[in-house]
Amino acid sequence: MHRKLKWLSFLSGVALLSTACSGGLSSPSPTAGGPSAAPSSAGPAVNLVLRYCWSGQGEVKAMESIIKAFNASNPNIQVRGISGSIAPQQIAAAVAGGAPPDMVITCNNDPVPGFAHDGVILPLGDLLTQINANTGDILPSSLAWVTYQGKLYGLPFLEDTWGLAWNTDEFKAAGLDPTKPPTTLDELWTYAQKLTIYNADGSLKQAGFIPNYPGTNLVELSQLFGCKIYDDASKKITVNSPACVSFYNWYKRYYDTYNKHGELTKLIASKGSEDEDLFYTGKVAMGLFGEWLPGAAYAPHFAPNLNYETAAFPSNDATMYGAGYVNGNAFFIPKGSKNPAAAATFGMYLMTDAPSRTMAIQNASVPELKSLVSDPQLTSVAHFGTFLKIANNPNTWTNPMISQWSELHDGMASALDSVLTGGVPAQTALDALATKIQGEINSNGP
Numbered sequence: 001m002h003r004k005l006k007w008l009s010f011l012s013g014v015a016l017l018s019t020a021c022s023g024g025l026s027s028p029s030p031t032a033g034g035p036s037a038a039p040s041s042a043g044p045a046v047n048l049v050l051r052y053c054w055s056g057q058g059e060v061k062a063m064e065s066i067i068k069a070f071n072a073s074n075p076n077i078q079v080r081g082i083s084g085s086i087a088p089q090q091i092a093a094a095v096a097g098g099a100p101p102d103m104v105i106t107c108n109n110d111p112v113p114g115f116a117h118d119g120v121i122l123p124l125g126d127l128l129t130q131i132n133a134n135t136g137d138i139l140p141s142s143l144a145w146v147t148y149q150g151k152l153y154g155l156p157f158l159e160d161t162w163g164l165a166w167n168t169d170e171f172k173a174a175g176l177d178p179t180k181p182p183t184t185l186d187e188l189w190t191y192a193q194k195l196t197i198y199n200a201d202g203s204l205k206q207a208g209f210i211p212n213y214p215g216t217n218l219v220e221l222s223q224l225f226g227c228k229i230y231d232d233a234s235k236k237i238t239v240n241s242p243a244c245v246s247f248y249n250w251y252k253r254y255y256d257t258y259n260k261h262g263e264l265t266k267l268i269a270s271k272g273s274e275d276e277d278l279f280y281t282g283k284v285a286m287g288l289f290g291e292w293l294p295g296a297a298y299a300p301h302f303a304p305n306l307n308y309e310t311a312a313f314p315s316n317d318a319t320m321y322g323a324g325y326v327n328g329n330a331f332f333i334p335k336g337s338k339n340p341a342a343a344a345t346f347g348m349y350l351m352t353d354a355p356s357r358t359m360a361i362q363n364a365s366v367p368e369l370k371s372l373v374s375d376p377q378l379t380s381v382a383h384f385g386t387f388l389k390i391a392n393n394p395n396t397w398t399n400p401m402i403s404q405w406s407e408l409h410d411g412m413a414s415a416l417d418s419v420l421t422g423g424v425p426a427q428t429a430l431d432a433l434a435t436k437i438q439g440e441i442n443s444n445g446p
Contacts, residue, residue: 045078046342051091053107053329054363055084062362066355070346077342079103088115091334095120100334103343105157109145109330109398110406116148117403117445121332124152127344138351139391142368145327145398149446155347158356158365159328160290161387161396162220164313167306170195170206170285181286181311183321185224185250188286188314195285196258204263207278209286211251213268214275217288218412220325222247223397224315229408230400235446237438239412240430248419248426255420274302288313291387295364310386312393323395328365366391402446408437 052063060083067081086104088111094100115121128135135143138156146154168178174194182188192208199205211217222229226243230236238244258264267284271277276293278284280303289310293299299306312322331350333343349355353375356367360378366387372378373392379385390396399405415429 045076046339048077048079048102048337048339048343048346050079050081050103050105050346051086051101052081052083052105053085058362059083062358066350066358069354070349074345074349077339077345079346091115092118092120095334095336098336100336102337102339103331103333103346105329105331107329109154109156109327112146112154112330112332113148113401113405113446114403115332116151116153119335121153121334122337122340124154124333124344124347127333127340128152128348130341131345131348133344133348135351137369137371139368139370139373140394141326141391141396141398142328145401146330146332148401154330154332155351156368157329157331157350158359158363159326159368159391160292161326161366161391162217162288162290162313162324163310163386163390164286165279165289165293165308165310165383166286167279167282167308169307170282174285178309181309182314183311184314185316191286192254202261202263204258204267204283206282207258207264207267207284209254210258210264210268210278210284211254212416213278213284213287214271214289216413216416218416219399219409220288221313223323223325223395224313224317224320225250226317226320229412230402230446232400235441237408237434237441239408239437240427240434244430245426248416248430251416252419252426259420276302279303279308280306291366291384292364294381294383297364308383310383312386312390320395322390323393323397324390325398326366326391326396327398328368402441403444404437404440404446407440408433411437 050067054060054063063083064081067079071078082101085107091100091104091111092115112121116123135152142156142159143152145159146152146156164181166181171178176191176194182191188209195206195208196204197206219229222244225247227241227247229239229244231238255264267278270283274280276287276289276298279287279289280299293310299308312324315321331347333340333347337343351369353369353371356369356372357375357377359365360367360372367378370392373388378388400408402408411433415433418424418429419426
């Protein structure tokens, strides 16, 4: 997930464990999406170890409070948490050595398809059936980024969601209505032209929009262009499709227009330590940002006087407007866990309102539950409702769940560089990438 200043709480003036509306953290119930039956309480308790990726003081305090509440309500299953990042290689080595943690939460879903492909983690279908769990309250877009080859290999526990943010003061100065953002890509281009301002020396004073700022934004924007990077049904890499070529050429159009003498490159290089710095300081009028932006550790902290609004990112396909890209933290059970059914019971406890709300508030993240999309403690935060709606949109997408995803993602970025700075035609760059990754899929499976 996007790096966050986790030591600051999400909601200004709201206590870390703000559970007054829910009556506090409690054990799961069938109606809340949790398991209706747990391992028998007869005999000694099952002791499980959870490795979780967070290490900030506030994050650890929140996660440990969740574990404590679960343990109090489930005396037959006792969980001990160990905080701090754990590399995928460490998890794989622990499984190979026969001494894995019983459960893991990683701060992104990147390892899931590779671990599923290699048998490092367990499929959850039979386990969830065994404990009578109901995943019906989990957003479909969230389940997608823990699903591999049609099988669930993890549970989503908070996610990042991307949308458009724009500076309303700069809209007014350019003669644009600050209440009416661009909704199509053609409008985005027109708005960007009006919002672009040059200094007397020809350098950029203000960019209307930079397609690869603050990140490359390739997977984050792809499907708004009809560019589907991978086809699950045929197991084919489709990053070189006409839609994807047009997507890359859209980037090139911006650079051909606004970077003739390195103006965009120099502006990006001038940003401060924060990814969002150019937006905070008024040097970029519109950008693709995530739900963390209104969190207390971000815009309110670095730019308290910034006036901005948020909406879904534009798309020329009306059916896709309102959708966006999501990915997030993944809970999974390594092969060799001492009691997978008990581990799955704890995992489903995380899929209930109180634990998910607690960590959403702490981490400025979108919760993975349908029941929290309209939660007043979250929707009352300015702008946050935008990202809750995007996460709940039926056309919202995630990255391809293939074991080659990391290589494909890096290859897409390299291809973009070759198109923008190397003079390589987009079709040529993407054909080469598709051939390479497809060969690996053909040899080893996705």
